[in-house]
Amino acid sequence: MTTLFVHNPLARHGGDDHEPVIGKLRTLGPVKVVSTAQDCCHEEIRNAAGQYERIVVAGGDGTVNFLLPDLLAASLPVGLIPLGTANDLAHSLDLPSASEEAAEVVLQNHTRRVDVGIANDAMFVNAAGIGLGPKLNRQLDREEKRLLGVFAYLKGILKVTRAPPVCRGSLALDGTTIRTKFSQLTVASGVYYGGGNRVLRDAELDDGQLSIVLIKPQARWQMFLNSFLLRFGLAGRFEHEQLQSYRASRLRVSTRRQLDVSADGELVTQTPVDFRIRPRALLCFAPRTTTTGSDNEHY
Numbered sequence: 016m017t018t019l020f021v022h023n024p025l026a027r028h029g030g031d032d033h034e035p036v037i038g039k040l041r042t043l044g045p046v047k048v049v050s051t052a053q054d055c056c057h058e059e060i061r062n063a064a065g066q067y068e069r070i071v072v073a074g075g076d077g078t079v080n081f082l083l084p085d086l087l088a089a090s091l092p093v094g095l096i097p098l099g100t101a102n103d104l105a106h107s108l109d110l111p112s113a114s115e116e117a118a119e120v121v122l123q124n125h126t127r128r129v130d131v132g133i134a135n136d137a138m139f140v141n142a143a144g145i146g147l148g149p150k151l152n153r154q155l156d157r158e159e160k161r162l163l164g165v166f167a168y169l170k171g172i173l174k175v176t177r178a179p180p181v182c183r184g185s186l187a188l189d190g191t192t193i194r195t196k197f198s199q200l201t202v203a204s205g206v207y208y209g210g211g212n213r214v215l216r217d218a219e220l221d222d223g224q225l226s227i228v229l230i231k232p233q234a235r236w237q238m239f240l241n242s243f244l245l246r247f248g249l250a251g252r253f254e255h256e257q258l259q260s261y262r263a264s265r266l267r268v269s270t271r272r273q274l275d276v277s278a279d280g281e282l283v284t285q286t287p288v289d290f291r292i293r294p295r296a297l298l299c300f301a302p303r304t305t306t307t308g309s310d311n312e313h314y
Contacts, residue, residue, distance in 0.1 A: 017044030019059065019067045021082065023051045023074030026098040031114065033073060036096055039118040040071060051078060060085035067091060069300075071121060073114070075099010076141055080279035083131065083138045087296060094121035094300040100210070101280070103141045107206040107220055108301045121300045128295035129220040132204030132278070134288050139278035140297065142208035145268060145286065146182050147199040147230070181232045184270035184286070188227070188263035199230040202266060202290050215260055223294040227261040266290040 018040045022033055033048070040046045047067070049056050051074070060082060063070055070086065071094035072078060078099065079086075086093055096117045097105035108129075110117050132139045183196045203214035203226040218226040270286040277283065 017068050018046045019063050019070045020046050020048045021051060021056060021060065021070065021072050021074075022048070022096075023072075023078040023081075023098070025052075026074040026078055031098065033114075036071075036073065036114050036118045039115060039122060042122065044068075051081065057082075057085050061088045063089040063091055069094060069121065071096060071118075073098050076101055076103050076279045077281055079104055079140055080138070080281055083140065083297075087131070087138070090298075092126050092298045092300055094118070103207040103209070103211065104205065106211060107141070108299055110302065120302050123300070123303065125301060125303050126298050127221065127301045129297050129299055130204045130223060131293040131296040132202065132225065133291050133293060134202070134276055134278050135284045137276075137278055137283035138293075139204060139283070141205040141279050142201050142203035142214060143276055143278040143283070143288075143290065144202070144208075145200045145270070145274050145276050145288075146197060182270055182274055184268060186227075186229075186261075187267040187269075188261055189265060195229065196232060197229050198232050199228075200268065201228040201230075202226075202268075203228075204292055215262075221295050223292055224262045224264060225266055225290055225292060227263060227266060229259045229261070231257045231259075264292060 020033070020037060020040060024030060037046050037048065047059075049059050060070060069092050070089060072082060072086075073096040075097065076099055079095065094117070095105055095108065095110060096114050097110060097112060098114070102112070105112070105117070108127075110120060129140065132143060134143045137143075181196055181198065182200070184194075186193045186195065186200075201208065201214065203218060205214070205220055206218050207213055214226040214228060218224075267289050268286055274286045275282050276285060276288050
């Protein structure tokens with residue numbers, strides 16, 4: 016076998032016909048197809064080294080998060096066919112949104128390494144959040160995501176900002192401790208999160224740093240205005256009392272009461288939480304024209 020093709024039937028476009036993509040991959044050799052719904056999926060990926068040359072994942076950010084420990088254990092280059100709602104990792108990698116065009120990227124055989132974030136023992140490729148993020152994840156309905164796409168995030172945000180949480184605690188980052196209160200704390204290893212928001216303008220997939228954005232409690236109209244800064248990664252350029260940003264290699268978040276932590280759209284752990292980076296841990300197929308990274312490589 017040459018390619019292990021793993022698809023998630025529960026992704027937003029998981030029910031699409033995969034044959035055109037698989038047909039393109041077969042130009043590289045035989046393809047074995049498995050589903051994330053199969054019990055053998057994790058073991059098949061973990062034991063892929065020596066049996067396959069590459070793994071191609073058809074799904075969204077949640078699919079990659081679900082398979083991430085297995086993908087790292089396999090140590091093979093990973094292709095991504097974006098079939099989810101937000102597809103932030105695909106966006107960060109500059110992958111085309113059309114499935115067959117994303118498959119062409121795999122055929123080009125051009126790769127780059129990306130950082131992987133860790134929150135306690137949970138891994139993530141985009142971002143983790145405390146506060147509004149987990150509250151939004153609980154609000155999002157799978158059927159709404161299927162029907163509305165990224166607009167489901169907007170609808171959810173309008174709901175959760177009616178009564179934003181007030182979280183009290185401390186941030187310990189690279190030897191400095193900050194005591195604060197916040198409505199949302201975003202900790203990113205990637206570039207995009209939350210349906211296309213850019214964490215910071217200078218964030219890269221392989222910079223070995225956590226990008227941290229802190230949103231303090233504020234009026235709803237202020238949060239609405241700040242959402243435009245967050246959308247385009249301008250939090251670091253237009254900082255003020257209610258919106259602050261940091262860069263660090265490690266971060267520990269302690270809160271007065273235990274709070275949920277989400278990562279890549281999934282609830283994964285609770286505070287206190289230690290964040291860190293595994294630099295350049297995941298090898299991904301990416302276009303030669305990618306602009307979000309500093310170096311590319313051939314596999």
